[in-house]
Amino acid sequence: MTIPIPIYSTFRYTLPPTRFMAFLMKAVSSTGYERSTREKRFADLIHEYSGTISGICLSYAADTEDFQDLRQDIMLNIWKGLPTFRAESALSTWVYRVALNTCVSTVRKRSKRLPTVSLESLAEIASESETGSIERIERLRRLISGLSALDKAVITMWLDDRKYSEIAEVTGLSRNNVAVRINRIKQKLHHKLSPLT
Amino acid sequence: MTPDEIKKTWAEASRRFYAPTPEEFETMYRERKETALEQLAQRYRRFSRLGLVMAVVSVFWMFSHISFAESYMKYVTSIVFILYFATCSIIDNWLYNGVKSIDCFTMSVSEVIDKALYYRRKHLQSMILLIPFAVVAMGTLAFSFVSEPYMIYGMIAGLIIGLAIGLQQFRSFMAEYRTISKT
Numbered sequence: 001m002t003i004p005i006p007i008y009s010t011f012r013y014t015l016p017p018t019r020f021m022a023f024l025m026k027a028v029s030s031t032g033y034e035r036s037t038r039e040k041r042f043a044d045l046i047h048e049y050s051g052t053i054s055g056i057c058l059s060y061a062a063d064t065e066d067f068q069d070l071r072q073d074i075m076l077n078i079w080k081g082l083p084t085f086r087a088e089s090a091l092s093t094w095v096y097r098v099a100l101n102t103c104v105s106t107v108r109k110r111s112k113r114l115p116t117v118s119l120e121s122l123a124e125i126a127s128e129s130e131t132g133s134i135e136r137i138e139r140l141r142r143l144i145s146g147l148s149a150l151d152k153a154v155i156t157m158w159l160d161d162r163k164y165s166e167i168a169e170v171t172g173l174s175r176n177n178v179a180v181r182i183n184r185i186k187q188k189l190h191h192k193l194s195p196l197t
Numbered sequence: 198m199t200p201d202e203i204k205k206t207w208a209e210a211s212r213r214f215y216a217p218t219p220e221e222f223e224t225m226y227r228e229r230k231e232t233a234l235e236q237l238a239q240r241y242r243r244f245s246r247l248g249l250v251m252a253v254v255s256v257f258w259m260f261s262h263i264s265f266a267e268s269y270m271k272y273v274t275s276i277v278f279i280l281y282f283a284t285c286s287i288i289d290n291w292l293y294n295g296v297k298s299i300d301c302f303t304m305s306v307s308e309v310i311d312k313a314l315y316y317r318r319k320h321l322q323s324m325i326l327l328i329p330f331a332v333v334a335m336g337t338l339a340f341s342f343v344s345e346p347y348m349i350y351g352m353i354a355g356l357i358i359g360l361a362i363g364l365q366q367f368r369s370f371m372a373e374y375r376t377i378s379k380t
Contacts, residue, residue, distance in 0.1 A: 051211035058210065073232040081302040094302070101301035101309045106233040137210045140203065153306045159207040172305025186200055193203065 042079055049095050052160060056096075059144050059152045060103040074102045089169065096162070097170045100153045136193075143192055147185065154178060155185045234299060241293035248286030255279045270341040277337045281330050288323045292316055321370060328363075 046053075053074050061067035077098050085094055144152060150171065157167045164182075168175045231239065255278035258271060265271045295316045299309055335352065342348040 055207065055211040069233065073234075076230075076232055077301055084302060097303075097306070098301055100306045101299075101304065102232065102234075104306060104310045105299055105301055105313050106237065136206050140206050141210065149310050150307055159204055160211075161204060170306060172307040186203075189203055190200070 038082060042082055045078060045082070045091070045095065046075060049092075049099075052095065053099050055160070056099045056103060056156055058141055059156050060149075070103055074099045077102050090166075092162075093166055093170055096157060096166075100156070100170065104149045104153070139193060140189070143189055151181060151185055154181050155189075158182050158185075234296065234301070238293055238296040241289045241296060245286045245289035245293055248282045248284075248289060252279050252282035252286060255282060265341045267341075270337075274337050274341045277334050281327075281334045284330065285327060288327070292320060292323075295319070324370065 053071060057067050057070040057074070061070055078095065081094075081098055085091070089097075144155060147155065150173075153171050154167055154173070157170065164175050164178050167173075167182075168178045171178065173181070255275050258275040258278070261271070263271075265274070295312070299312050299316075301309065304312075335356070339349060339352050342352075
């Protein structure tokens with residue numbers, strides 16, 4: 001027996017009813033299933049921050065497998081940490097802290113394969129008309145991947161338009177240090193990306 | 198590209214990612230009960246316990262009836278192996294506690310980076326200590342059974358295989374240590 005699962009994305013899946021799928025249906029369904037607070041919060045949070053989480057993974061991942069591993073680790077950490085979130089900081093700050101800390105906390109062995117994570121392979125983009133913008137994004141992503149772990153954290157948050165004070169709180173740097181780093185990285189990116197404009 | 202254009206480009210990249218699919222949730226919940234960091238901590242704890250067990254087992258060599266080349270070598274070999282496994286166990290336990298102390302929910306990113314690199318560096322440095330120690334332990338064992346040719350042949354075969362694997366591991370170890378030292 002299969003159960004159609006209406007999901008907030010544009011896709012509709014039919015999957016066999018497993019114990020976890022019952023949880024997922026409850027967590028993300030829009031048809032009024034009774035949901036526990038934690039599941040609802042988790043589903044809402046992942047829905048709201050999926051782009052942010054994916055962008056952070058894109059900065060830190062060495063290859064496609066790494067990207068998937070990082071994304072799953074971040075989701076797992078958010079799921080585990082959500083009950084302990086006490087609103088001492090904004091939820092967005094907490095999500096950034098958890099996502100970035102998950103990425104930097106394990107020194108991953110360099111993959112023997114050539115780096116294969118590309119925007120096309122991850123986001124399944126195939127449109128020919130988007131070639132120019134894909135190249136630009138790819139170039140930006142590769143430049144960011146070459147930064148140190150801390151610089152990646154700073155620049156990823158800056159690219160998401162977070163305030164300097166929030167960046168300082170999440171990274172543990174002083175506000176001045178954040179400003180200096182961002183300035184330095186901006187100049188580097190501007191210099192290396194200029195030929196594409 | 199101006200800073201605003203760079204931000205727009207990045208926002209465009211992030212917008213292209215859909216929320217995780219049900220399959221990803223499924224994988225996360227069913228197969229991936231622990232993050233990579235938690236798995237690392239559990240690995241250290243497993244090896245710490247294994248080291249402790251091996252140290253206890255090594256005590257029984259003192260009371261065994263195996264014929265050593267010299268009678269006193271029974272005690273020397275046993276003590277060397279007890280010390281080796283106890284050292285491994287203590288180091289792994291220390292690394293386990295260190296890695297467990299990394300809190301992704303409350304620590305800042307720079308704190309986590311510092312701790313992660315610190316314990317990774319200590320892991321690599323402990324290998325510098327333990328590998329020669331292991332060589333000494335095996336040498337003691339070889340000396341203990343110098344009169345038993347088949348034991349010696351077995352140890353030589355193991356040494357050759359170990360060297361082949363060890364050289365490959367050593368190269369990746371040095372590459373990683375150089376990367377960490379530069380960070």
